[in-house]
Structures are given as C-alpha cells and as structure tokens.
Amino acid sequence: MKQLIILLIIFNLLSCSNRQVNLDSNSLSEYTIVSDNRAVADTLNVYFKKALGVELPIASDIKGNKKYIHLKDNSDFLTDYMSLSFSEYSITVQGNNSKMLSYGVYEFLENFLGVRWYSTDLTVVPEITSFNIPLDKEIIYKPSVTTRTVHSRLFYKDSSFADKLKVSNEAFPNYVPNARVHTFHRFIPYDKFYDNHPEYYALRNGKRLATQLCLTNEKVLEIVKDSVASFFKKHDLSTVISVSQDDNTQYCMCDSCSEIHEREGSPAGSMIYFVNQIAKYFPNKTISTLAYQYTRKPPITRPESNVLITLCSIECDRSVPIDEGCKNFQKDLQGWSKLTQNIRIWDYTTQFTNFLAPFPNWATIKPNINLFVNNNAKWIFEQHSNNPSELFELRSYLMAKLLWNPDLDSDIIIKDFTNGYYGSGGIFIAKYIEEIQFQLNEAKPFFLFLYGDPSQAFDTYLSPENLNYYDSLFKEALASVPKQSGYYNRIERARLSIDYAILEAYRKNFSKQYPLKRTKNKVTMINPNVLERLNDFDHVTNKNDIILMNEMGFTVDQYVINYQNALKLASKNNLASDKKVSLLTNPKKYANEDPQVLTDGALGGNSFYSNWLGFEGNDLDAIIDLDSIQVINNLSLNFLQVTNHIVFYPLQVQFEISRDSVSWKSFPIILNELSLSPKSKVNDIQTFSQVVNKEKARYIRVIGSNIEKAPLWHHGADLPSWIFADELIVE
Structure with missing residues (x-):
C-alpha cells in the first residue's frame, strides 16, 4: 500500500526550547504553500484567510523557500532539504485513496484551526489570532476502514462535504x-x-x-x-x-x-x-x-479471494450494542472473519418504518463500529435513512467521524456538534439525547426495532410524562436563540421527532396528557392542540424539504392528509364508540389481539404496529353490539396496506345489520378498487364505506375477505397474507 505524506510544515531558524511554535498572522505570512496540487493548496489558503486573515503564496517546489508548508502525495522527500537543521511537523495519512491529500489538509484544519463542517448548511471557521504547532512530531494515521459510507443525502448530494467528513459520496462505490x-x-x-x-x-x-x-x-x-x-x-x-x-x-x-x-x-x-x-x-x-438473514451464518467453504461478503445486521436489537444483545450476529461475524479478509458490513441505524420517530440508539453506534473493525471489516456501509430523519445532521456527522476514527469519543462528538450546530440551544438538545437514552436503558429489556413504531414505547421512553419533558427541552432550546436565526430553524427541524411522537400519542388517544378530543360546554370536539401540532409539523417539513415518512415511499403530505381524514372520522358522532366487538375469526399478534381496537376511538397510523387489528391468512369477521337499536345512515372501516410486509387490502368488504343478531340484512359487496399489482402503492390506508339510509339495527357485522396468500410475483409468494383493520364508524 502506498504511503502518502500529506502535510509537512518546515520551520527554519526557530527556537525549539518549547518544542512548539506559535503562528500568528504575521509569522504565518512568512510561509509559502508548496504543492503541485493547486486545488488542495487553494483549500488550505481559503481557511487561512477566513481564520487568520492571511493568504499565502503558492509555489510548485521548495527551492528558495526557507519557511514553507509542503503538501505532497508521496514519500519521496528531497533529502537535501531534509538534511538541514529545520524543525518540522507532519501529518501522514496512509492509504490508496486519491483523496488522501485533501483528507490530511482537512485533518490539519480541524485539529489546529478548529474548523468544523457540521452539515451542508453550516461550516464554522473560528476567527483566531494564532495557533500552536508542535515541533519534531509526526502524526501517522492509517484508516482502519478503507471504504466508509454513510447512507445520507448530505454526502451524496455534496461530494465536497463528503470529502471533508472523509466518507464516500455514493452508496455503492465502483x-x-x-x-x-x-x-x-x-x-x-x-x-x-x-x-x-x-x-x-x-x-x-x-x-x-x-x-x-x-x-x-x-x-x-x-x-x-x-x-x-x-x-x-x-x-x-x-x-x-x-x-x-x-x-x-x-x-x-x-x-x-x-x-x-x-x-x-x-x-x-x-x-x-x-x-x-x-x-x-x-x-x-x-x-x-450477501450474508443476510438465511445466508448470514457462514458455511465451511471459503469464498474466492475476489468475493466480497456483505454481512448484514438487520435482525439486531438497537437498544444495546451488538456484542451484548445480538450474540448470534457477533458469532457469524467472527466466523466469516476466519474465512475471508474481504468483508463489507451493512449496518442499520434508523427506523425505516418511521424516519422521523425518536430512535435512541446513540449508545450503540460506536461500539458496533468498533466490533466491525476488530473483525476485519474494511468496508462499512451505515444504512442511515438517506432522507431526513431524527437529528439527521448529527447522526450523519457522528457516523462519519467514527468511521474515520473509531477511537473517538461519541459523547464528545455529540457535545461539540450540538453546541456548534444549535448554538445556545445545543445544551437542551444534548440533554434530550442523554435523557431519552437513559429512559430507554431504564425500559430494558426493550427491543428497539428497525421496523417498529412509536406506539411500542408509549409506556416506556415515550410515555406521556417523558414526551412532556422532551417537548419542554425543545421549547427551551427554541427560546434560547433568535427566532430569525439559522439556529432556530435547525432546532425546529430537530423537534420534528417529538412533534411526530406526540401526534401519534394523540392519535392513539390513550392518555389524559394527549387526548384526541376535548369536551367544552357539553360539546365534544377535536383537541385544538392536535390541529396546532399537525399544522406546525406540516409547516416545518415543507419549509425544510422533508418529503418522506418511511422507506416505503409514504410521504409527509400523505401522512398529513391521512391524519386530517382520521380527525374527520374521529369528529363524527360514532354510535359504535367503545361498543363491544365479538370476533368470528382469530386475529394474530398485533394490538394484543384485542377486538376492542375496532371501536376504542384510537386511530390506526401508517404502521401496522399503530393500533391495527391483524389477520394472517384468514378473513376479518366481526360483530359489533350497539347496545340498543339505533337509526343508522352510514358504515365505514379503514384497512391498511404495506405491500412489502405482505399486508394487503381485502379483496372485498361486506357490511350486514341486524336487530336481533339472528336475521341479517346484507348490503352489496364493496370491491377493492385498488387491486394488487407490482405497481401498487406500498404504504397506504383505504376506507371502505356503505350508505345504509336510515336503517334500524343493533348489531353490525363486517367481513373483510383476505386474498389468503401473496401472489406469485411477490417476494413473499405463497406465504399467508395479512389484512389490518381499525375503527368502525357507525353514523
């Protein structure tokens, strides 16, 4: 592997008694940048100008220059000059990447001038009067991870920013x-x-x-x-x-x-x-x-030398480091590392079903990267959300820094970032990270799932009391910075995760702190706080070009529209509210298999974990008792579709009514108008409604017909399909 000498600063006729030299603008101006790479030399000059107000001359060789900063991309130094009694300092980065020269300069700027490239919307260059350089010292750095990828559009859309954080600017280089x-x-x-x-x-x-x-x-x-x-x-x-x-x-x-x-x-x-x-x-x-799911366990046969094993950690609990909570993966990683040196890790760091949900995996990112590095992983792909997610900029920055140097301290990186990126509001956001991590630790065992939902944590780290506290921290953060500042907008963006979690808490309608409805003067209406929170969420996402809610393509606009439609349903005088539900078929796994989910007033969200009653391979067949004979005008029931998880709309829905639960009147079958195909929307909600025109009945029966098995073209071909239903509305 070629050794690349990146940055050499030569000092002539300087006192070495303190073994360091202080360079201010005057003394620095005596130097020349020597390099045959003009672009990198110009970069160094740009930051010298911003930090100290000095712009240095640039030369192609060192002849005639007694004080110089030498940028080289090889180890062939001119021995004539090295033999002189100069004092020197150098940064050496070893590797075979053509960008190593730039990386060395960025290391220098970060470590000595205090430059920070926090995100594409904020670079901090402190205005300084001087900086200290140690003499007779060389820092040699050889990145343990040779291909570093963080799946974030911040790096993919801005290759210069990717270079500054020393990660690839594409997901699959080469x-x-x-x-x-x-x-x-x-x-x-x-x-x-x-x-x-x-x-x-x-x-x-x-x-x-x-x-x-x-x-x-x-x-x-x-x-x-x-x-x-x-x-x-x-x-x-x-x-x-x-x-x-x-x-x-x-x-x-x-x-x-x-x-x-x-x-x-x-x-x-x-x-x-x-x-x-x-x-x-x-x-x-x-x-x-891939070594993924069923192929994750290593075989006996060794892969050929030009086979790259991409080992995936998708099953692992994200509440604890892999070496604590995912021992089988650790064992498989160790097994593959004995078979090959050619390992690429595909790791996962966000909740793919809910990009904007709080996801407190902060304590796992560094130890997991260390585990990978210690087991021969030279290529690490951290599958972040690509699109904006919870504290998106911080997560992108943290993972990039740790991939470049796994020995760094996560807490120090987080503190540095929050102070720089959020200004005086940073202490409150750092406190939020610390507190939500603490609450998750208190909740253990808790399986923090990549395909989970906030509703799974409403009795632990996202309890109403905790949500109130997190919300108060973001309010303090916003109050601490000028409203028209970039800090304010960045804090608003950071708060979206708590806004989303609180909106989902309102939707679930399970607590006094977050009621979906309020009664005033004997009139029940949608809680105005819900509408205010939803409007703020809509405004901030639009202002910041935040489009997607999850990896299935479910958009923020669709989420807001679905939520508004759900509020319209909730605002209706539902005769079925809290009425007894009897099932003639068996639900499975979700919503605690509780039939009362269908009439409990909580509204199903875009994830099947969020208040949906599920049926695997069988139909929904339910009877609701209204307690007495009522005049009925309309019946409706919502169904969820998440096609990549084998959750499909029913083939058809039929409503029936009865006064005595013996004799039934059937209404025309309602066919699914959005028939299933490879082009079907992946994530959506559909309402099946039936106008009944002032019929009198006490009992309502609804039958949703399952397609039973995934079609042959689907990746789950021949597996049982699911239908998920929630909230029968009887008007």
Whole structure:
C-alpha cells in the first residue's frame, strides 16, 4: 500500500526550547504553500484567510523557500532539504485513496484551526489570532476502514462535504449501476423465464416459486454468468457487481441445494458454491454477495479471494450494542472473519418504518463500529435513512467521524456538534439525547426495532410524562436563540421527532396528557392542540424539504392528509364508540389481539404496529353490539396496506345489520378498487364505506375477505397474507 505524506510544515531558524511554535498572522505570512496540487493548496489558503486573515503564496517546489508548508502525495522527500537543521511537523495519512491529500489538509484544519463542517448548511471557521504547532512530531494515521459510507443525502448530494467528513459520496462505490444488491431477479427476471422454466427458481413445499434462484441448476449458472458479463461490458469502468439473493427468506430446498446446505451447515453453502463459480469466471472483478438473514451464518467453504461478503445486521436489537444483545450476529461475524479478509458490513441505524420517530440508539453506534473493525471489516456501509430523519445532521456527522476514527469519543462528538450546530440551544438538545437514552436503558429489556413504531414505547421512553419533558427541552432550546436565526430553524427541524411522537400519542388517544378530543360546554370536539401540532409539523417539513415518512415511499403530505381524514372520522358522532366487538375469526399478534381496537376511538397510523387489528391468512369477521337499536345512515372501516410486509387490502368488504343478531340484512359487496399489482402503492390506508339510509339495527357485522396468500410475483409468494383493520364508524 502506498504511503502518502500529506502535510509537512518546515520551520527554519526557530527556537525549539518549547518544542512548539506559535503562528500568528504575521509569522504565518512568512510561509509559502508548496504543492503541485493547486486545488488542495487553494483549500488550505481559503481557511487561512477566513481564520487568520492571511493568504499565502503558492509555489510548485521548495527551492528558495526557507519557511514553507509542503503538501505532497508521496514519500519521496528531497533529502537535501531534509538534511538541514529545520524543525518540522507532519501529518501522514496512509492509504490508496486519491483523496488522501485533501483528507490530511482537512485533518490539519480541524485539529489546529478548529474548523468544523457540521452539515451542508453550516461550516464554522473560528476567527483566531494564532495557533500552536508542535515541533519534531509526526502524526501517522492509517484508516482502519478503507471504504466508509454513510447512507445520507448530505454526502451524496455534496461530494465536497463528503470529502471533508472523509466518507464516500455514493452508496455503492465502483459497483455496476442497477446491480448493487438483491440482484437475482435482475439476472433471471420472473416475467421472462418463470412460465417456461419454473425449474430455474426455488423449490418450496413442492412448488417452484420465483422468490430465489435454484443455485445448483447449471443453466441458471450460465444465464447469470452471461448477465454479469453483459453488465460489466455495459459499465466497463465498474469493478464490483452484486450477485445476491432477493429480499426474502424463501430459498431453494430442492434435493441438490439441500444437500449442500446440510453439508455446509448453512444455506450460505449453496450461495458461496454459486458465487465462487461466478468469481472464477471474472477473476479481475469483485463479486459481492450477501450474508443476510438465511445466508448470514457462514458455511465451511471459503469464498474466492475476489468475493466480497456483505454481512448484514438487520435482525439486531438497537437498544444495546451488538456484542451484548445480538450474540448470534457477533458469532457469524467472527466466523466469516476466519474465512475471508474481504468483508463489507451493512449496518442499520434508523427506523425505516418511521424516519422521523425518536430512535435512541446513540449508545450503540460506536461500539458496533468498533466490533466491525476488530473483525476485519474494511468496508462499512451505515444504512442511515438517506432522507431526513431524527437529528439527521448529527447522526450523519457522528457516523462519519467514527468511521474515520473509531477511537473517538461519541459523547464528545455529540457535545461539540450540538453546541456548534444549535448554538445556545445545543445544551437542551444534548440533554434530550442523554435523557431519552437513559429512559430507554431504564425500559430494558426493550427491543428497539428497525421496523417498529412509536406506539411500542408509549409506556416506556415515550410515555406521556417523558414526551412532556422532551417537548419542554425543545421549547427551551427554541427560546434560547433568535427566532430569525439559522439556529432556530435547525432546532425546529430537530423537534420534528417529538412533534411526530406526540401526534401519534394523540392519535392513539390513550392518555389524559394527549387526548384526541376535548369536551367544552357539553360539546365534544377535536383537541385544538392536535390541529396546532399537525399544522406546525406540516409547516416545518415543507419549509425544510422533508418529503418522506418511511422507506416505503409514504410521504409527509400523505401522512398529513391521512391524519386530517382520521380527525374527520374521529369528529363524527360514532354510535359504535367503545361498543363491544365479538370476533368470528382469530386475529394474530398485533394490538394484543384485542377486538376492542375496532371501536376504542384510537386511530390506526401508517404502521401496522399503530393500533391495527391483524389477520394472517384468514378473513376479518366481526360483530359489533350497539347496545340498543339505533337509526343508522352510514358504515365505514379503514384497512391498511404495506405491500412489502405482505399486508394487503381485502379483496372485498361486506357490511350486514341486524336487530336481533339472528336475521341479517346484507348490503352489496364493496370491491377493492385498488387491486394488487407490482405497481401498487406500498404504504397506504383505504376506507371502505356503505350508505345504509336510515336503517334500524343493533348489531353490525363486517367481513373483510383476505386474498389468503401473496401472489406469485411477490417476494413473499405463497406465504399467508395479512389484512389490518381499525375503527368502525357507525353514523
């Protein structure tokens, strides 16, 4: 590996008694920047000008310059000058990245001038009178993680900012576009091959399903080889391609594949068997594959030297470090590290179902990175939200700093950032981080899930009392800075997570602190605080170009509209409110399997954890007793769709009414107008309504028909499908 000498400052005729020199604007002006890289030299000059008001001359060589700052990208120093009795200080960064020269300069600016690149909207350059340089000292830094990626649009949209934080400015450097992860379906598409060649695909319970490929089928190997060759030919500058399982766990269990799994002790056996053959065919390229879910456990066979193992930690609890709470992953990581030095970690650091939700995993980020580094991981991909999420800028900054230097102290980084980015409001935001982490620790055991929901924590770290306290901290933070300042806007943006959690608490309608409705002068209405909070949330997200609520493409606008629609339902005089619900079919797992969820006044959100009653593979069939015969004009019930989690709208819904629960009057079947297809909206809510025109009834029956199994084109093909329902409205 080439050693890159990045920054050398030569001092001539200086007293060395204190072993350091103080440079002010006058003494610094005596120096020349020597470099053949004008862009990097100009960068150094820009910050000298901002910090000390000095702009130095730039020369291409050191001849004639007795005091100089030498920027070099190799170790071939001129020995004639090195033999002189000069004092010197140098920063050396070792690596083979062409940007190492810039990285060394940024290290110098950060450590000696106090420059901070907090985010794309704030760089802090302190105005200083001088700075101290230690003499006869060299700092040598060799990054333990050679490819550092934080999945954040802050870095992807601004490559210069990525350089300053020393991370990549793309998610998959050097990969073939469109072949970066979950690629089996790209090489052998279902719509082109399945009908004529079902044997190319996974055998499950006697059926061939297009969920994964049959990795022992020789024809599959030939087609994938041809596809990989075609991709590389089209993208000849790319050096890496992913040959990896699709995003489901339905791998092939035919006799040939199963024999390998048994022999190798893991379904990863057939994957490595297959990928190794591809790798041998492309010896000068890197073939990336996944150790993910069912392939996470390492096999016996070693991957070829040009196979990159991408090990994924998706199952792990984020409330504690992996080496405490996810021992099986740690064991698998150690197992892979014995098989190969070519490991890429795919780690997860946000709640993908709710980007803006509070997600107190602060105490796990550093120890997890340390664990990866200690087990040969040279390439780490931290899958942040890409789009804005809770304390988005801080999380992006923290992960970048730790990937560059895993030995740094997280608490010091957080304190430095909050003070710099939020001004005098920073102490309150730092206190929020500290307190919510403490409350999560008090709640243990608590599984902090990547696909969870705030409602899971309403009795622990997001209890009404805790939400009140967090909210008060953000109010103090806002009050501490000028309203028209950048600090104020950044604090407003940071508060969105608490706004969102409180909105969800209102929706659930479970506490006196956050009631969905209020009664005044015997008139019940929507709590005006809900409307105010929703309007503020809408305003701040729009002002800051915050578009997405989750990874399924559910937008902030859709969230606000759905919430407003839910409030319209809640404002109605619901004859079914808190009435007894009897189920004729069995729910499963969610909402504590409590049928009263359908009439409890709490409104289901965009996640199936949020007050939805779920049915897996069977229909919803419920009867609601209104206690007495009532005049009814309209019936409605909401259903949730989250297609990537096999949650679909019912095929149809039918309402029936009765006065005695014996004789029933049926209304026309309501068909699902949004039929399921690969282009269906991933995350949405649909209301099924029936006008009944002043009918009299005591009992309401609603039947939602499940499609029962995911269709063949879906990644969950042949698995039981879910329907989720909430809040029957009877007017």
